[in-house]
């Protein structure tokens with residue numbers, strides 16, 4: 001617990017310094033605590049430390065934790081991992097936000113599931129095969145589809161650059177995401193993780209997704 005408190009203070013400090021360098025108001029940057037692989041107890045601890053926004057990667061994994069944490073007042077849960085269309089109904093039930101919408105079909109499925117959801121569009125900006133996300137060229141059609149969905153509130157774009165331990169390697173991807181968001185009139189930018197959150201904030205991130213720097217190394221993925 002003390003450990004988490006210290007790590008959280010460290011992350012907030014890093015965010016504040018980066019915001020200052022970029023002359024941005026830190027209040028405009030959400031810290032999303034990424035709790036994949038960690039048990040529901042980790043979410044509770046983080047909640048007790050004042051965190052309210054949580055990111056999970058897998059519908060099934062969060063389905064197991066949700067009964068323990070779904071009722072925490074003011075807590076919001078974001079899906080940040082790839083969503084299969086056959087899991088849309090369940091996802092819409094346990095998450096308040098889906099950051100990984102990458103096709104019109106997925107948008108329609110989520111819309112039909114019922115509850116109102118905040119959504120972000122995951123954009124694929126690198127050539128890596130394994131990555132999910134929509135191609136930049138497909139965004140106009142995808143945005144139009146999402147805007148036609150009464151239950152979906154489109155907030156912005158999300159991306160995950162290819163892994164590199166050099167945070168500067170992420171910068172061109174973050175910059176490109178910001179340009180795409182501006183071009184399409186979207187304000188939200190979910191980008192930046194434990195190792196490159198400063199770069200992301202300098203490039204305009206409104207939501208950094210931080211796991212390791214808060215909870216320590218994950219044992220499995």
Ligand SMILES: *Cc1c(COP(=O)(O)O)cnc(C)c1O
Nearest residue numbers: 034080193194209210211212213
């Ligand atoms: C795991 C994960 C994170 C957090 O990564 P850390 O390096 O542990 O901060 C952020 N975003 C996505 C999409 C992830 O899968």
